[in-house]
Amino acid sequence: MNSIQTSLENAYANLQALSNTAQLDSEILLCHVLKKNRAFLRAWPEKKLNTEQILEFQKLVKKRKTGLPIAYLVGIKEFWSREFIVNQHVLIPRPETELLIEFALELIPDNQSKSIVDLGTGSGAIGITLAAERPISKIIATDKSIPALDIAKTNAKKHNITNIEFMVSHWLRQFGNEKHHLMVSNPPYIAPQDPHLQQGDLRFEPPIALMANRQGLNDIFEIVKTAKNFISAGGYLLIEHGYNQKQQVQSIYEKCNYTNIASHHDLAGQPRITLGQWQP
8 A cells, every 4th residue: 555655756746747836736635635734744654545545545636637726626725824615616715815805904993893895705715704803893795606605604604703694696786775884806807818717727716706808807897886885985995806907997996986096916016906995
Protein backbone atom coordinates (compact mmCIF):
# COMPACT_ATOMS: atom_id res chain seq x y z
CA MET A 1 0.00 0.00 0.00
CA ASN A 2 1.16 3.52 -0.76
CA SER A 3 2.43 5.78 1.98
CA ILE A 4 1.35 9.42 2.39
CA GLN A 5 4.60 10.56 0.81
CA THR A 6 4.35 8.20 -2.18
CA SER A 7 0.70 9.09 -2.75
CA LEU A 8 1.52 12.79 -2.72
CA GLU A 9 4.43 12.31 -5.11
CA ASN A 10 2.23 10.38 -7.55
CA ALA A 11 -0.51 13.01 -7.37
CA TYR A 12 1.99 15.83 -7.86
CA ALA A 13 3.36 14.11 -10.97
CA ASN A 14 -0.18 13.76 -12.30
CA LEU A 15 -1.19 17.36 -11.67
CA GLN A 16 2.05 19.19 -12.42
CA ALA A 17 1.15 19.92 -16.04
CA LEU A 18 -2.31 21.21 -15.10
CA SER A 19 -1.74 23.35 -12.04
CA ASN A 20 1.00 25.64 -10.80
CA THR A 21 -0.16 24.70 -7.29
CA ALA A 22 0.02 20.94 -7.89
CA GLN A 23 1.73 20.20 -4.58
CA LEU A 24 -0.77 22.23 -2.56
CA ASP A 25 -3.66 20.72 -4.53
CA SER A 26 -2.39 17.21 -3.76
CA GLU A 27 -2.04 17.96 -0.06
CA ILE A 28 -5.51 19.52 0.23
CA LEU A 29 -7.12 16.56 -1.49
CA LEU A 30 -5.31 14.03 0.69
CA CYS A 31 -6.17 15.98 3.84
CA HIS A 32 -9.80 15.82 2.74
CA VAL A 33 -9.61 12.05 2.31
CA LEU A 34 -7.82 11.47 5.62
CA LYS A 35 -9.79 14.15 7.51
CA LYS A 36 -6.47 15.51 8.79
CA ASN A 37 -4.57 18.78 8.41
CA ARG A 38 -1.42 19.37 6.40
CA ALA A 39 0.75 19.19 9.53
CA PHE A 40 -0.32 15.56 9.86
CA LEU A 41 0.97 14.81 6.33
CA ARG A 42 4.38 16.21 7.22
CA ALA A 43 4.52 14.48 10.58
CA TRP A 44 3.63 11.03 9.21
CA PRO A 45 5.00 10.77 5.63
CA GLU A 46 5.54 6.99 5.89
CA LYS A 47 2.04 6.21 7.19
CA LYS A 48 0.29 3.74 4.88
CA LEU A 49 -3.08 4.46 3.33
CA ASN A 50 -5.70 1.75 3.21
CA THR A 51 -7.25 0.65 -0.09
CA GLU A 52 -10.37 2.77 0.35
CA GLN A 53 -8.30 5.90 1.04
CA ILE A 54 -6.06 5.26 -1.97
CA LEU A 55 -9.01 4.80 -4.32
CA GLU A 56 -10.80 7.90 -3.03
CA PHE A 57 -7.65 9.99 -3.35
CA GLN A 58 -6.95 8.74 -6.86
CA LYS A 59 -10.53 9.52 -7.87
CA LEU A 60 -10.20 13.10 -6.62
CA VAL A 61 -6.85 13.56 -8.35
CA LYS A 62 -8.38 12.30 -11.59
CA LYS A 63 -11.21 14.84 -11.29
CA ARG A 64 -8.75 17.61 -10.49
CA LYS A 65 -6.81 16.65 -13.61
CA THR A 66 -9.90 17.58 -15.66
CA GLY A 67 -9.63 21.07 -14.16
CA LEU A 68 -12.44 20.78 -11.60
CA PRO A 69 -11.70 23.35 -8.87
CA ILE A 70 -10.27 22.14 -5.57
CA ALA A 71 -13.04 23.97 -3.67
CA TYR A 72 -15.73 21.96 -5.46
CA LEU A 73 -13.86 18.70 -4.95
CA VAL A 74 -13.55 19.12 -1.18
CA GLY A 75 -16.77 21.13 -0.84
CA ILE A 76 -15.28 23.99 1.19
CA LYS A 77 -13.41 27.25 0.71
CA GLU A 78 -11.89 29.52 3.35
CA PHE A 79 -12.94 33.17 3.39
CA TRP A 80 -12.13 35.73 6.10
CA SER A 81 -10.76 32.86 8.25
CA ARG A 82 -14.01 30.88 8.06
CA GLU A 83 -14.81 27.77 6.04
CA PHE A 84 -17.74 28.01 3.67
CA ILE A 85 -19.52 25.11 2.02
CA VAL A 86 -19.49 25.49 -1.76
CA ASN A 87 -20.71 23.55 -4.77
CA GLN A 88 -21.26 24.22 -8.46
CA HIS A 89 -24.36 26.32 -7.74
CA VAL A 90 -22.22 29.10 -6.22
CA LEU A 91 -19.16 31.14 -7.06
CA ILE A 92 -16.00 30.16 -5.20
CA PRO A 93 -15.14 32.93 -2.68
CA ARG A 94 -11.88 34.66 -3.60
CA PRO A 95 -9.28 36.49 -1.51
CA GLU A 96 -9.77 39.77 -3.40
CA THR A 97 -13.40 39.87 -2.24
CA GLU A 98 -12.14 40.25 1.31
CA LEU A 99 -11.40 43.86 0.31
CA LEU A 100 -15.16 44.37 0.05
CA ILE A 101 -15.52 43.13 3.63
CA GLU A 102 -12.70 45.36 4.83
CA PHE A 103 -14.28 48.56 3.53
CA ALA A 104 -17.81 47.53 4.49
CA LEU A 105 -16.70 47.06 8.10
CA GLU A 106 -15.11 50.51 8.10
CA LEU A 107 -18.53 51.97 7.27
CA ILE A 108 -20.38 50.04 10.00
CA PRO A 109 -19.37 50.92 13.59
CA ASP A 110 -19.37 47.77 15.72
CA ASN A 111 -21.39 49.51 18.44
CA GLN A 112 -24.25 50.57 16.16
CA SER A 113 -27.08 48.51 14.73
CA LYS A 114 -27.36 49.04 10.98
CA SER A 115 -29.25 47.43 8.12
CA ILE A 116 -26.95 45.83 5.52
CA VAL A 117 -27.89 44.16 2.23
CA ASP A 118 -25.74 41.64 0.37
CA LEU A 119 -26.97 41.48 -3.23
CA GLY A 120 -26.31 38.18 -5.02
CA THR A 121 -25.04 36.38 -1.93
CA GLY A 122 -24.16 33.03 -3.57
CA SER A 123 -22.52 30.91 -0.86
CA GLY A 124 -23.29 33.64 1.66
CA ALA A 125 -19.61 34.37 2.26
CA ILE A 126 -20.03 38.17 2.19
CA GLY A 127 -23.32 38.45 4.07
CA ILE A 128 -22.46 35.86 6.71
CA THR A 129 -19.04 37.40 7.31
CA LEU A 130 -20.59 40.84 7.79
CA ALA A 131 -23.23 39.35 10.10
CA ALA A 132 -20.54 37.62 12.16
CA GLU A 133 -18.34 40.72 12.40
CA ARG A 134 -21.26 43.07 13.16
CA PRO A 135 -23.57 40.91 15.32
CA ILE A 136 -25.91 43.73 16.39
CA SER A 137 -26.59 44.74 12.78
CA LYS A 138 -29.23 43.06 10.59
CA ILE A 139 -28.17 41.59 7.25
CA ILE A 140 -30.42 40.73 4.32
CA ALA A 141 -28.79 38.41 1.79
CA THR A 142 -30.44 38.00 -1.60
CA ASP A 143 -30.04 35.79 -4.63
CA LYS A 144 -32.24 34.85 -7.56
CA SER A 145 -30.89 31.27 -7.39
CA ILE A 146 -32.75 29.10 -4.89
CA PRO A 147 -30.00 26.39 -4.92
CA ALA A 148 -27.47 29.12 -4.07
CA LEU A 149 -29.63 30.40 -1.22
CA ASP A 150 -29.88 26.85 0.13
CA ILE A 151 -26.07 26.74 0.35
CA ALA A 152 -25.98 30.17 2.00
CA LYS A 153 -28.56 29.11 4.59
CA THR A 154 -26.50 25.99 5.35
CA ASN A 155 -23.41 28.15 5.84
CA ALA A 156 -25.28 30.49 8.19
CA LYS A 157 -26.27 27.48 10.34
CA LYS A 158 -22.72 26.15 10.18
CA HIS A 159 -21.41 29.40 11.68
CA ASN A 160 -24.36 29.90 14.08
CA ILE A 161 -25.34 33.20 12.46
CA THR A 162 -28.81 34.38 13.42
CA ASN A 163 -28.79 38.09 12.47
CA ILE A 164 -29.18 37.36 8.75
CA GLU A 165 -32.27 36.93 6.59
CA PHE A 166 -32.26 35.27 3.17
CA MET A 167 -34.47 36.46 0.36
CA VAL A 168 -35.17 35.36 -3.20
CA SER A 169 -34.73 38.46 -5.34
CA HIS A 170 -33.20 39.37 -8.70
CA TRP A 171 -31.11 42.25 -7.41
CA LEU A 172 -33.64 44.70 -5.90
CA ARG A 173 -36.70 43.80 -7.95
CA GLN A 174 -38.49 42.06 -5.08
CA PHE A 175 -37.68 44.69 -2.43
CA GLY A 176 -40.28 46.74 -0.58
CA ASN A 177 -39.92 50.30 0.71
CA GLU A 178 -37.45 49.74 3.56
CA LYS A 179 -34.24 51.77 3.55
CA HIS A 180 -30.80 50.35 4.36
CA HIS A 181 -27.56 51.91 5.54
CA LEU A 182 -25.23 49.81 3.40
CA MET A 183 -25.53 47.68 0.28
CA VAL A 184 -22.72 45.46 -0.97
CA SER A 185 -22.44 43.23 -4.01
CA ASN A 186 -20.02 41.07 -5.94
CA PRO A 187 -22.12 40.83 -9.11
CA PRO A 188 -21.32 39.19 -12.45
CA TYR A 189 -18.91 41.50 -14.28
CA ILE A 190 -17.20 39.41 -16.97
CA ALA A 191 -18.17 40.05 -20.58
CA PRO A 192 -19.64 36.93 -22.29
CA GLN A 193 -16.87 36.93 -24.92
CA ASP A 194 -14.03 37.22 -22.39
CA PRO A 195 -11.50 34.39 -23.01
CA HIS A 196 -10.91 33.99 -19.25
CA LEU A 197 -14.28 32.22 -19.05
CA GLN A 198 -12.66 29.27 -20.84
CA GLN A 199 -9.74 29.08 -18.42
CA GLY A 200 -9.11 27.67 -14.95
CA ASP A 201 -11.85 27.49 -12.34
CA LEU A 202 -14.16 29.82 -14.28
CA ARG A 203 -14.98 26.97 -16.67
CA PHE A 204 -16.82 25.17 -13.87
CA GLU A 205 -18.45 28.03 -11.97
CA PRO A 206 -22.10 29.05 -12.57
CA PRO A 207 -22.29 31.37 -15.61
CA ILE A 208 -25.04 33.48 -14.00
CA ALA A 209 -22.56 34.42 -11.26
CA LEU A 210 -19.86 35.40 -13.75
CA MET A 211 -21.20 36.87 -16.98
CA ALA A 212 -23.01 40.12 -17.70
CA ASN A 213 -23.91 41.81 -20.96
CA ARG A 214 -22.79 45.31 -21.97
CA GLN A 215 -19.12 44.39 -21.59
CA GLY A 216 -19.76 42.96 -18.13
CA LEU A 217 -21.47 46.10 -16.81
CA ASN A 218 -25.17 45.26 -17.21
CA ASP A 219 -25.79 44.01 -13.66
CA ILE A 220 -23.61 46.71 -12.11
CA PHE A 221 -25.64 49.33 -13.96
CA GLU A 222 -28.93 47.89 -12.68
CA ILE A 223 -27.67 47.70 -9.09
CA VAL A 224 -26.27 51.24 -9.03
CA LYS A 225 -29.38 52.68 -10.71
CA THR A 226 -31.91 50.99 -8.42
CA ALA A 227 -30.03 50.76 -5.11
CA LYS A 228 -30.37 54.47 -4.39
CA ASN A 229 -34.12 53.93 -3.96
CA PHE A 230 -33.41 51.64 -1.02
CA ILE A 231 -30.42 53.35 0.65
CA SER A 232 -31.03 55.66 3.58
CA ALA A 233 -29.69 59.22 3.40
CA GLY A 234 -25.92 59.14 3.85
CA GLY A 235 -25.76 55.39 3.22
CA TYR A 236 -23.35 53.59 0.89
CA LEU A 237 -23.19 51.18 -2.02
CA LEU A 238 -20.05 49.03 -2.44
CA ILE A 239 -19.49 46.97 -5.58
CA GLU A 240 -16.72 44.61 -6.60
CA HIS A 241 -15.79 44.79 -10.29
CA GLY A 242 -13.16 43.79 -12.80
CA TYR A 243 -9.63 45.20 -12.71
CA ASN A 244 -10.24 47.17 -15.93
CA GLN A 245 -13.71 48.54 -15.13
CA LYS A 246 -12.89 51.30 -12.64
CA GLN A 247 -13.60 54.25 -14.95
CA GLN A 248 -16.83 52.79 -16.33
CA VAL A 249 -18.14 51.91 -12.86
CA GLN A 250 -17.28 55.33 -11.47
CA SER A 251 -19.07 56.88 -14.44
CA ILE A 252 -22.20 54.82 -13.69
CA TYR A 253 -22.16 56.05 -10.09
CA GLU A 254 -21.75 59.64 -11.28
CA LYS A 255 -24.62 59.41 -13.76
CA CYS A 256 -26.82 58.07 -10.98
CA ASN A 257 -25.91 61.06 -8.76
CA TYR A 258 -23.94 59.31 -6.02
CA THR A 259 -21.34 61.38 -4.16
CA ASN A 260 -17.97 60.66 -2.52
CA ILE A 261 -17.24 58.06 -5.19
CA ALA A 262 -13.97 56.22 -4.64
CA SER A 263 -12.24 53.07 -5.86
CA HIS A 264 -9.85 50.87 -3.89
CA HIS A 265 -7.13 48.48 -5.01
CA ASP A 266 -6.59 44.85 -4.10
CA LEU A 267 -3.29 43.33 -2.94
CA ALA A 268 -2.20 42.96 -6.56
CA GLY A 269 -2.58 46.70 -7.03
CA GLN A 270 -5.67 46.39 -9.23
CA PRO A 271 -8.78 48.56 -8.74
CA ARG A 272 -11.32 46.13 -7.34
CA ILE A 273 -13.95 47.94 -5.22
CA THR A 274 -15.89 51.12 -5.97
CA LEU A 275 -18.15 52.80 -3.44
CA GLY A 276 -20.51 55.72 -3.55
CA GLN A 277 -22.59 57.56 -0.99
CA TRP A 278 -26.25 58.36 -1.48
CA GLN A 279 -27.24 61.83 -0.33
CA PRO A 280 -30.66 62.71 -1.77
